[in-house]
Amino acid sequence: MPSAVRFGVNYTPSQGWFHHWLDFDLDAVRADLDSIAELGLDHVRVFPLWPYFQPDRALIRPRAVEQLVQLVDAAAERGLDVNVDGLQGHLSSFDFLPAWTRTWHRRNLFTDPEVLDGQAAYLRTLAAALADRPNFLGMTLGNEVNQFSAGPHPDPDRATADQIDAWLERMLGACEKGAPGKPHLHAEYDATWYQDDMPFTPAQAARHGALTAVHSWVFNGTAQRHGRTSVPTEHHAAYLIELSKAWADDPHRPVWLQEVGAPAPLIPAEHAAAFTEATVSNALDCPDLWGITWWCSHDVSRELADFPELEYTLGLLTNDREPKDIGRTLARAARDHTYAPAPRTTALAVPADPAARSRCAPGGDVFEAFFRLTADGARPTTVLDTRASDRDHLAARGITEVVTSDQVPPTPQGGTRT
Template sequence: MRFGVNYTPSEGWFHHWLDFDLDSVRADLDSVAALGLDHIRVFPLWPYFQPNRTLIRPRAVEQLRSLAVAAGERGLDVNVDGLQGHLSSFDFLPAWTRTWHRRNLFTDPDILHAQAAYLRTLAAALADLPNFLGMTLGNEVNQFSAGPHPDPDRATGDQIDTWLERMLAACEEGAPGRLHLHAEYDATWYQDDMPFLPAQAARRGAVTAVHSWVFNGTAQRHGRASVPAEHHAAYLVELSKAWAEDPHRPVWLQEVGAPAPLVPAEHAAAFTEATVRNALDCPDLWGITWWCSHDVSRQLADFPELEYGLGLLTNERKPKDTALALARAAAAAAPAPAARTTALVVPADPARRSACAPGGPVYDAFFRLTADGARPTTVLDTRAADRAHLARRGITEVVPPDQVLPTPQGGTRS
């Protein structure tokens, strides 16, 4: 089991690449390593690293490598996200993709060639480092492909599949044999018209990545201490397994955090403990990577209010109660979870994904089962009668959502 953190620099946020200070980075990494974590996820900003379609700045790539080396010196492995892309409500896209040079991020041949070259270059620069885990294509790049983005780059599911295949191949060319993957926000699992599909998330790349945020309607509907809020990350882990072809495909809980004010600061540690405990009860979990390492400085303007305080550590690198909760989990020897033998049926049709979203019948049924003490997983309706598939996954009971009755607790932990 891996425990890590998404690295947000304490000085300058991700704009630190413009004024890169290795001593400051080392101090940040010291504060992360002191928590007993074993990896970080790193975010080069795409426009800073590839400001022109045919220019990948060597100095920026050298700085990324120096960060990875510093992490290795502190016992931290490194995953690198390439196409940033989108972070904390801000879009960071190169000028050669927008306005006067507007071209589709997922279908334009010149853009695809440049993206592949960029990902290949970053991967190759780190390929010889023993602590380099691999590449993530980018952070939640699916948000560029559909609404509610105000200016989406529309694409079909087939076009996205071609894009994923080409970009993952570029990462593999740069660093063969490493853990290369892609990662989307939960619209992939919940939004009917999202062209990034659940089957792609569960089959493309070395592992399945899920990002769990209870501000998606979960905490608003049910409260911070509810079964749905405290088990939302576990739900996404188990939901992803319905589409996987490998019955033991690893799932990485790559982003999860305690967003205020839905989770007030005084309750964040308890939320962290519950979320981690419930995620650890999911078989085949690769690891948990908390969002995020350090707070966003109040000197930086225009972030959504919740973004400023999500760090495990303050800008002065002091650990919060959430950091100590995660550190305790990382230090403990968690037993291997038993197989989940009850499977909730979910629609295979991606145009019916909203059934799995907050308020949908699959979502509600999952948490009713959980509140009743069950440990459910999921299975596609097209596989629900496939005895061989069920046996490979250890499933002995298949339950349609409409057969799960409401519990007396209403899905809320007493």
């Protein structure tokens, strides 16, 4: 039976960006949410900035928490569900970390006992404040917090994979204590899947939390290498969805495409709508997709300084809350889509060893083989090389054929047909 996929957007306030928490204006938030609801979307992901909400380890500002609740209630009035990110963390090239973790108080975000206590208290407090709201979808621990744990961050908080395991378990547990039974999760940028020395691993992404989140950005080398209308660029989000399934223990674990956007100039403004249509259509061909949440709702105001150029134009709507072509495209998909993907019966074997993740990255043999298969119409998924002969696992996922990257023949233009 066809079913609905959730369609939403990452909420970037039209006034003041995420600094709006410093001058919270509920009427402005309501107007923003009206413009989102008018697109026919059903949820938003919102971002309290951690140092604004918890400026001292022992102070979680009640007024800030109250304002978050007001935002969630305003969303409910407009038929919008809300997922709340906790530890911001990192957004649009800026780091937002409380002073009690930096410089003179430098402590590791993932291993210091006092920092862990403060983080857990904060996440538990936010979750508890929203636990009785029927439109509260649950907590995401933070936005791409893995970028703090390794290079290329200029001052990383180093940790081992085992320490990250413990951190994830404790923080997700804190969310559960605050709001029992809600689908809490964590989310990382694609270094989790692609970077050999990243302590946040694919297995953690696919096994911790209620569902797997993937963030798809084609400025990671995909569009540079293959071009804006190539198979890899237009199917990159679908690739990450299917790549994540290799590590999942649940053969039908839901996957949330939690961030995806059309970054200029790799995706020029005049091509953004076509890229959006292709990306969404290809993601909808992936079984077990929970939802698609676009980045982002409103453009960043040109009155704000020092953002990378691409960040200013990613919105579905302008600063004046007018829908752009990309917004109208996503609105049509949300309104008109049918979700009934056939099983993906061909699986490409991927290395279970996290030290070999770069094979799955742009330019790696697994990455390139996946898109050669895609260009040939094979609709591939992935399976760990350690599970490639596990008949029960393959049967549970509907896989009837497993191939390795060296068994995939070349296709015209190396799988990058335009």
